[in-house]
Amino acid sequence: MDILQAKERIVDFIGEKCEDAGVTGSVVGISGGVDSALVAHLAVEALGAENVFGLHLPELNVTPPEDVLDATEVANGLGIEFRTIDIGGIVQTYLANMPGSDPANKYVNGNLKARIRMSILYYYANLDSRLVAGTGNKTEILLGYYTKYGDGGVDLEPIGDLYKTEVFQMAEMVGVPGGIIDKSPSAALWEGQTDEKELGHSYATIDSILIKMLAQEEASAVALECGVPESELDKLLQRVDSNMHKRMLPPVADLADIRTSNYLEG
Ligand SMILES: Nc1ncnc2c1ncn2[C@@H]1O[C@H](COP(=O)(O)OP(=O)(O)OC[C@H]2O[C@@H]([n+]3cccc(C(=O)O)c3)[C@H](O)[C@@H]2O)[C@@H](O)[C@H]1O
Numbered sequence: 001m002d003i004l005q006a007k008e009r010i011v012d013f014i015g016e017k018c019e020d021a022g023v024t025g026s027v028v029g030i031s032g033g034v035d036s037a038l039v040a041h042l043a044v045e046a047l048g049a050e051n052v053f054g055l056h057l058p059e060l061n062v063t064p065p066e067d068v069l070d071a072t073e074v075a076n077g078l079g080i081e082f083r084t085i086d087i088g089g090i091v092q093t094y095l096a097n098m099p100g101s102d103p104a105n106k107y108v109n110g111n112l113k114a115r116i117r118m119s120i121l122y123y124y125a126n127l128d129s130r131l132v133a134g135t136g137n138k139t140e141i142l143l144g145y146y147t148k149y150g151d152g153g154v155d156l157e158p159i160g161d162l163y164k165t166e167v168f169q170m171a172e173m174v175g176v177p178g179g180i181i182d183k184s185p186s187a188a189l190w191e192g193q194t195d196e197k198e199l200g201h202s203y204a205t206i207d208s209i210l211i212k213m214l215a216q217e218e219a220s221a222v223a224l225e226c227g228v229p230e231s232e233l234d235k236l237l238q239r240v241d242s243n244m245h246k247r248m249l250p251p252v253a254d255l256a257d258i259r260t261s262n263y264l265e266g
C-alpha cells in the first residue's frame with residue numbers, strides 16, 4: 001500500500017464526511033495510544049487545528065500515567081483544544097447504582113468504561129455540532145476487538161481500512177511521537193492489559209494471517225508461512241465470524257408481508 005496516497009484519501013474522507021453532515025468540527029478521544037494519535041493528526045490536516053476537539057478520558061487509578069502525558073503531548077503538538085476528564089467517579093457511580101454489578105469482573109466493567117467514554121464524546125459532539133471521529137483500524141474491526149457501541153460507537157472510521165501494521169507506518173509518516181508508536185498497544189481497560197497478550201499473537205503475525213486468509217490462500221500454507229499452528233488460525237477466523245454482528249446494523253424483524261396482507265384484507 002502507498003501510505004502517502006492512503007493518507008491523502010483519508011484526509012479527504014474526513015473533510016467530505018464533515019461537509020456532508022454540515023459540520024466543521026470533530027471530536028476525538030485521545031488515549032495516548034497510536035490509533036487516536038494518528039486520527040487526531042489526520043483530522044487536523046482535514047479540518048484545521050481550530051476544528052478538532054481532543055478529549056482525554058482516563059480512569060486515574062487504572063490508566064498508565066504515561067498515557068496521560070502522551071495524550072497531552074499529542075494535543076499540544078497539534079495545537080488543538082483539549083480537555084482531560086477522569087471517568088473514575090462515573091464508573092463507580094454506575095457500579096454503585098446497578099444491583100448485581102460485579103466490581104471484580106474486568107471484562108464487563110471494561111466494556112462499561114468504553115461506553116462511558118463514548119457517551120462523553122457524544123455529549124461534546126452534540127454541544128458543538130461536531131462528528132465523533134472513530135479510531136478503529138481494520139485489524140480491530142475484523143477481529144471485533146473493540147466494545148460494541150463503546151469505542152465502536154462513532155460517526156466515521158477514518159482508519160478503518162488500515163491494518164494495524166499500516167497504522168504504525170502512517171503514524172510514523174505524519175510525525176506521531178516515537179514513544180507512542182513504540183509502546184505496546186493497549187485498551188487500558190484494566191491494569192496490565194495489552195492487545196497482543198489478549199489476542200495471543202503480535203499484530204505483525206495477526207495482520208499477515210488476515211491478509212493471506214482474505215486473499216483466499218490455503219490455510220495450511222498460511223499457517224506454515226506465519227509460523228503458527230492451524231488451530232490458532234481457526235481461532236482468529238472464529239473471532240472474525242462470531243463478531244460479524246458488530247459490523248452490521250441491528251437486525252429488524254421484517255413485517256412487510258403481514259402489512260401487505262392486512263392491507264389487502266382491508
Ligand atoms: N450474534 C450476535 N448478534 C447480535 N449481538 C450479539 C451477538 N453476539 C453477541 N452480541 C452482543 O455483543 C455483546 C458483546 O460485545 P461487546 O460488548 O463488544 O464485548 P466483547 O466483544 O465480549 O468484548 C470486547 C473486547 O474488545 C476489547 N476492547 C474493548 C474496548 C477497547 C479495546 C481497544 O483495543 O481499545 C478493546 C476488550 O478487551 C474485549 O476483548 C454481547 O453482550 C451481546 O449484547
Ligand SMILES: Nc1ncnc2c1ncn2[C@@H]1O[C@H](COP(=O)(O)OP(=O)(O)OP(=O)(O)O)[C@@H](O)[C@H]1O
Binds near residue numbers: 028031
Ligand atoms: N483514556 C482515554 N481517553 C480518551 N479516549 C480513550 C481512552 N481510552 C480509550 N479511548 C478511545 O478508545 C479508542 C480505542 O482504544 P485503542 O486502545 O484501540 O486505541 P489507541 O489507544 O488510540 O491505540 P493503541 O491500540 O495503540 O493503544 C482510542 O483510540 C480512543 O479514541
Ligand SMILES: [Mg+2]
Binds near residue numbers: 185188
Ligand atoms: Mg489504547
